[in-house]
Amino acid sequence: MKVVVNLKAYPCDSVEVATAARDVSEESGVPIAVAPQAAHLERVAETGVETWAQHVSPVEHGSHTGSTLAEAAAEAGATGTMLNHSERRLKLADIDTALAAAERVGLETCICANNPDQIGAVAGLGPDAVAVEPPELIGTGTPVSKADPDIVTDAVAAAEDADDSVAVYCGAGISTGEDLTAAQELGAEGVLLASGVAKADDPKAALEDLVAPL
Template sequence: MEMLKTPAIVVNVKTYAGATGKKALEIAKIMETVANEMNVSMGIAVQFTDISLIADQVSIPVFAQHIDPITSGAHTGWTLPEAVKEAGAAGTLINHSEHRLQLADIDTCITKAKEMGLDQIVCSNNIATSKAIAALDPHFVAVEPP
C-alpha cells in the first residue's frame, strides 16, 4: 500500500450501513480503479473493524477514522494507534468534526502516529485552529467545512 500524495481525494465512509464491511471494500475497489485510471491520489477512511479487510485488498491508502492518545493498557473501547498500524492502515484522521479532541491530545496523536509510520490528516474547522494544528507539523490539515 502506498502513502497518500498530494493533491489527494480522501473519502471518509463514516459509519453508514452502506459503507461498512464488504460494502466499504466495494467502495475502496472503485476508488482504486478510478485512482489508477485517472492517475490521482486517493485514500479511504474506514471504521477500525474494516481496516484489515480493506488494506489487504487494495493498493490505495487506507486510513483509520480516529486514534486515541493512549498507550497499551486498560483502555477498553479506545483506539490504540499501534492496533491501527497492525491492522494495515497507512494513516489516520485526527480531530474529525464528529470526534473532536483537545489540542494537547491532538499533539499526542500526531506524535504517536508518526512513531507508528502513519500519515496524519488532522481536521480543523477554522483559521485559528488550523494555525495551531499546523504548528504541530502533521502531514496534512483538512479544513471542514471547506
C-alpha cells in the first residue's frame, strides 16, 4: 500500500507534516508521499520525504504565465503528481497532455476521478495509478470503503479492464488504519488522504495509526 498525503491549501505546517511522513515511512517501510502547495515543494523535498505536486499544467516550456510547469515541479524536488483532483478538475484533453508533461520529466502519476466509469476512462490513458474519490465523501471522515465499497471494487475492475498495469488508489474519507485495511481488501493499492493527517493535532501519530495494520 502507498499513502499520498494531500496538504491542499490547509493552514498546516508543511515541513512538520513532511518530516512526520518521512519518519513514519522509514520506520514502517510503507511508502508515504506528501503533496504540498507548489510554492512549498522545495521545502518539503528538503526533508527527504517523497514529494508530490498537487497538479501540473498541460503545457511545455513557453509562454504560460501562472502555470505549474512539470519541469519546475521536478526541479523543486517533486517525484510524483496528482492530476484531475476533484478540486482541480481538468478537461479530458488536458488530462492527457498534463499526463504527458508529467511523464516527460519522470513524475509518478495518479489521476483522480469520481466514479468507476471515469476511472476506466482515465486508466486507459496509462498513468501509474488512478484514485477513485466520490466527491460527496471528500472531507466527510466517512471512508468510501464503508460508505460504498462497491465503488472501490468496481473501480478496480474498471481500471483492470482498461489497463491492468494501473494501480487503483482510494480517496475520500480515509483516516484510520482500519480504513486503509478495508481499502486494501477491496483491491486498492494505495490511499489518498488529506485532512485526517494534515489537520491532525499530531500528524505523526495519525500516520502511525494509519500504517499500523500493514
